[in-house]
Amino acid sequence: MSITIALSKGRIFEETLPLLAAAGIEPLESPDSSRKLIIDTNHAEIRLIIVRATDVPTYVQYGAADIGVAGHDVLLEHGGAGLYQPVDLRIAQCRLMVATRVGFDYEAAVRQGARLRVATKYTESARQHFAKKGVHVDLIKLYGSMELAPLVGLADAIVDLVSTGSTLKANQLVAVEHVLDVSSRLVVNQAALKLKRKQLQPLLDQIASAISC
Ligand code: ADP
Numbered sequence: 001m002s003i004t005i006a007l008s009k010g011r012i013f014e015e016t017l018p019l020l021a022a023a024g025i026e027p028l029e030s031p032d033s034s035r036k037l038i039i040d041t042n043h044a045e046i047r048l049i050i051v052r053a054t055d056v057p058t059y060v061q062y063g064a065a066d067i068g069v070a071g072h073d074v075l076l077e078h079g080g081a082g083l084y085q086p087v088d089l090r091i092a093q094c095r096l097m098v099a100t101r102v103g104f105d106y107e108a109a110v111r112q113g114a115r116l117r118v119a120t121k122y123t124e125s126a127r128q129h130f131a132k133k134g135v136h137v138d139l140i141k142l143y144g145s146m147e148l149a150p151l152v153g154l155a156d157a158i159v160d161l162v163s164t165g166s167t168l169k170a171n172q173l174v175a176v177e178h179v180l181d182v183s184s185r186l187v188v189n190q191a192a193l194k195l196k197r198k199q200l201q202p203l204l205d206q207i208a209s210a211i212s213c
């Protein structure tokens with residue numbers, strides 16, 4: 001039986017490589033130099049597929065991939081249906097934060113009960129966060145370049161991923177509130193785990209034992 005692993009290009013692919021290597025899996029091509037979306041590995045029965053980060057849970061949910069690597073941010077938006085999430089891989093670490101323009105008094109706006117306009121790709125996580133705080137918000141769904149929204153008057157605040165903060169700084173924005181810590185997790189199709197356990201379990205175990213603490 002063959003195994004298909006869904007990964008996204010960029011940091012998740014790069015940071016997953018050492019974990020796959022620990023399980024003896026090496027891709028025969030790099031998604032950066034190849035335009036192929038299906039990448040063979042040194043094991044004839046194991047292949048990688050390259051999909052958008054937000055699509056990884058969907059491929060695994062429907063069994064088009066047996067396992068995948070997806071950010072906690074992406075998994076919260078997806079909802080996790082049909083997915084077994086055995087391990088936090090501790091890669092692609094960042095934080096989901098509320099950010100505003102420098103000079104916007106977020107605390108005062110919240111205290112005064114102002115209705116805030118918040119632009120984000122992460123509407124589900126944002127909705128839960130502000131509901132828990134009892135803050136009224138109008139959420140505006142965006143698909144990228146969230147930093148622009150407060151600069152052109154689309155929103156008072158954004159909810160976005162932050163690691164070093166340099167993108168915020170470059171756009172005269174500042175993080176004002178922590179929403180959640182994010183890292184990437186291994187996701188496994190629940191039916192595949194039953195059907196292919198003999199092949200999948202050792203792979204999951206090897207990946208898990210290679211995670212850095
Ligand atoms: P895309 O541009 O398609 O959203 P990214 O490579 O930027 O893809 O993000 C993929 C995943 O990597 C995100 O879902 C998140 O979990 C994580 N991530 C995003 N930005 C950062 C960051 N600045 N530092 C660390 N991890 C990040």
Ligand code: MG
Pocket residue numbers: none
């Ligand atoms: Mg990105």
